[in-house]
Amino acid sequence: MARNKAFEPEEKLKKAKDLFWQKGYSGTTMQDLVDTMGLNRGSIYDTYGDKHSLFLMCLTSYADSTLADFQQAVTETKSPLKAIEKIIKRAVVRTVAEGKTCMGVKSTFELASVDAEVHTILKDNTNGMVAVLKELVKKAQKAGEISAKRDPGVVAAFIVANFTGFWQFYLVYQDAALIQQQADFLIRSIKK
Amino acid sequence: MARNKAFEPEEKLKKAKDLFWQKGYSGTTMQDLVDTMGLNRGSIYDTYGDKHSLFLMCLTSYADSTLADFQQAVTETKSPLKAIEKIIKRAVVRTVAEGKTCMGVKSTFELASVDAEVHTILKDNTNGMVAVLKELVKKAQKAGEISAKRDPGVVAAFIVANFTGFWQFYLVYQDAALIQQQADFLIRSIKK
């Protein structure tokens, strides 16, 4: 009947995601997307809708992959405390290795208070990360690896909140060693 | 010789600051500023220069006042640990009471990686906040209020970094009690 799509929508979406990730939502123009995705204007609108819905797709994709990363750390590691430490370690690596600041955090500060759809995606994502860590904390407490005096939910939220601090400080100081010190301090804090 | 300025430049700057604070740099338009400052276009350009330099003035003003707030907490309180707790408490109040997210943090995520002047202001400001806390931690350690095993600089940075987590979580959950729990956990963490 008709010609097939000549491009991989998911592959192009990844390029769009990287661009939004780097430049933010309002910092990214439609022309940037046309250039970076290597796609025609019309093809973008036909395939993904307008700029805003394209961004939502990118943010959702990002959120899903980071959450999957969390969950993978759980299945990879037997000791719940080690799994927590692995998640923290990965946050450090992501902070200092990738040149870009966590897209979720950036989007939170740029859009969460003015864009309801973005807010929902970010809230769900944060819920997911906290839930994974909460389960790990509970298990670590049962295993005697973490003091049972702490509320698992508070500990979990505390860890996730600290990642945001990592990114802010790395943006300001660009000092990998500093982030590592913060992470060490964080791990020490949750054990007691 | 000539007519005097009919407005208070500082008072109008405060209005501009509040607007940038709420909507971010690129989210604020020149028309918004004209409307909110209650000033003529030309008067704004004559008095403050273009949008970017006006923003720098606002950000500097904000940074100075927050740092002064930190220093005031020091002079108000005798016990260094109590001063630290007061600073943390104020961060919680500012997070949940004011409807707006810390302008410094917002600007960090929006601009720090692409605007060298903004980056400098924010770095100086962060340096200042960390320095105040570092001195307090040192004194608290001498007074036996905080374990002497910790590096004062790391503890100070850890505290400031956690404030960013407060703001992120409040943006996502709008839950004052949650922020209070995080703050309590933070205070507990630095004592040991």
Place this chain on the structure above:
DNA sequence: CCTATTCTGGAACAAACGTTCTGAAATATT
């Protein structure tokens, strides 16, 4: 009073923005 300066509202500008449309080339299916 006169003159210089600053205020005001609003027009004007070029550039950039997101979005839509056109028209031709390409390609799968019938």
Place this chain on the structure above:
DNA sequence: AATATTTCAGAACGTTTGTTCCAGAATAGG
């Protein structure tokens, strides 16, 4: 071969952006 659909390059759209400019009203000092 014919047809339907997609891709593409690019023109075109109406807004909105930051910025400049202008004419007139207002007010300080000489």
